[in-house]
Amino acid sequence: MSNLASQIPLPPPEYRHNVGAIDPKRYENPSGDLIYPTIAPHYYRKFFDFGCGCGRVARQLALQKVQPEAYLGIDLHAGMIQWCQENITPHVPQFSFLHHDVFYIGWNKESPNKVLPFPVDTQDFTLVNAISVFTHLEQDSAVFYLAEVNRILAEDGIFHATWFLFDKTDFPMMQDFQNALYINIPDPVNAVIFDKAWMVNEAQKNNLKIIAIEPPIVRGGQWVLTMARPSHPSPAKMIPSANTTSGKSASWVKRLRLKLRGHQ
Ligand SMILES: C[S@@+](CC[C@H](N)C(=O)[O-])C[C@H]1O[C@@H](n2cnc3c(N)ncnc32)[C@H](O)[C@@H]1O
Numbered sequence: 191m192s193n194l195a196s197q198i199p200l201p202p203p204e205y206r207h208n209v210g211a212i213d214p215k216r217y218e219n220p221s222g223d224l225i226y227p228t229i230a231p232h233y234y235r236k237f238f239d240f241g242c243g244c245g246r247v248a249r250q251l252a253l254q255k256v257q258p259e260a261y262l263g264i265d266l267h268a269g270m271i272q273w274c275q276e277n278i279t280p281h282v283p284q285f286s287f288l289h290h291d292v293f294y295i296g297w298n299k300e301s302p303n304k305v306l307p308f309p310v311d312t313q314d315f316t317l318v319n320a321i322s323v324f325t326h327l328e329q330d331s332a333v334f335y336l337a338e339v340n341r342i343l344a345e346d347g348i349f350h351a352t353w354f355l356f357d358k359t360d361f362p363m364m365q366d367f368q369n370a371l372y373i374n375i376p377d378p379v380n381a382v383i384f385d386k387a388w389m390v391n392e393a394q395k396n397n398l399k400i401i402a403i404e405p406p407i408v409r410g411g412q413w414v415l416t417m418a419r420p421s422h423p424s425p426a427k428m429i430p431s432a433n434t435t436s437g438k439s440a441s442w443v444k445r446l447r448l449k450l451r452g453h454q
Contacts (some may be wrong), residue, residue, distance in 0.1 A: 195253055198281050203326070205244035205270050209298075210322070217246050218335060219253035224351060228402050228416065229317065231256045232350045238308070238315040239263040241323030242287065245274040248250050252282045262310065264290040279385045305334045316344050320351035323406070325412060329370040340396035345419060349398055351375050352412040355429065358385035360447040383410075387430050393417055398425040 195218065196303050206212045219225060223236070235255055239247055242263025251261060261284060274287040288309055293301040298354065318339050324332055339349050356366050356371060369388035374380035390400065403422040404414035418424065 192220075192253060194281060195220070198249055198252060199277050199450040200249075201244035201246075201270070201273060201277075202315050205273060206246075208267065208270065209246060210242035211246055217249045220406040222253060224256065225250045225254055226416075229348055232431055233317045235260075236256050236315045236317070237261040238310065238318045238321040238342060240308070240318065241265055241326075242268070242271075242274065244270040244424040245278050245287070247315045247319060247321060248274060248278055248287075252278065252285060253369060258285070258414075261285040263287045264292050264309065266290050266292050266301070266314060278351060288300075289454075294379070305331050308338045310342050313344050313347075315342050316347045318343050318347065318349045318351075322351075322354070322412065323353055324351055324384075325354045325382060325402055328372075328378060329368075329382075329384070332370075332382075332384065336392050336396045336398075340398065343419075344396075345421075347418070350414070351417075352414050353389060354381060354383040355389065355413055356383045358387065390429065400429065401425075401427060403429060407431070423448070 200206070200214050200217055203212065203315040206217075211217070226233060230330065234251070234254070235258060236264045237251065237258045237260070239261065242248060244406055245263065248261060248263050249257065261282075263271075263274060263285075266289070268289045268291075271287045271289045274285075278285065280286055289308060290309075291302045292306055300385055309318050320326040320339075323419070324335070325336060341441075343349055358369065361371075364385075371383040372378040372380075373383075392399065394421050397419055397421070401413050401422055402416035413429065415429075
């Protein structure tokens with residue numbers, strides 16, 4: 191175990207449970223390799239982590255040989271942010287964390303804000319990351335935050351995010367303005383599935399094209415999409431149909447389902 195790995199504690203089980211990643215291995219980076227092997231080292235220079243949770247990605251990145259000049263993680267869960275500030279920043283001072291004070295029925299229900307701008311300057315980040323976050327945003331919030339990604343991403347930056355996607359042509363009852371499926375009435379952002387064509391179009395409106403695609407491991411699971419500016423040399427990629435078998439849902443979704451039983 192590296193020196194830093196032994197110094198930065200693992201988040202407590204409750205917080206690891208919150209983000210659906212209990213296994214300590216998901217917080218480690220024993221080889222020090224790039225945490226996203228398909229993203230070249232120079233993109234990690236200024237790293238913005240939307241929905242950073244309890245610092246899972248931050249901890250892995252802190253253990254990466256190629257270090258960012260600056261990392262900022264934001265999340266609506268005040269307790270997890272405080273934990274990251276107290277337990278990660280002291281070991282890697284270029285890593286900072288801020289509470290993003292937006293409403294969520296589970297963890298931030300006093301907030302009057304549906305959305306808030308990212309608390310950073312325009313075109314300031316070379317890598318904007320959002321793992322399992324656009325999978326928990328209502329359609330209008332997703333539109334807002336895609337515009338924010340466009341605002342803060344450097345001209346030569348990369349946007350790396352995960353998505354639940356479906357094909358709206360299979361749902362003839364959906365109107366033009368309806369492009370998201372919600373699985374839970376008391377907590378609409380429990381899991382949100384966007385129409386594939388709508389999402390690609392919204393990305394294009396925000397000067398983003400898809401340059402790399404990792405299909406879900408199980409049918410209906412998360413797609414990992416890497417996007418860049420239209421000037422990026424890689425050609426735009428089309429999202430194929432997922433050629434996967436059915437399986438279980440993500441543990442974060444399962445956890446919320448259990449927690450929300452009391453509301454139903
Ligand atoms: C499934 S967890 C993933 C956490 C982290 N990205 C990871 O990969 O470990 C989703 C996180 O997104 C946060 N989140 C969801 N919507 C958000 C919003 N609108 N603003 C900030 N954080 C949000 C949640 O609080 C939660 O910590």
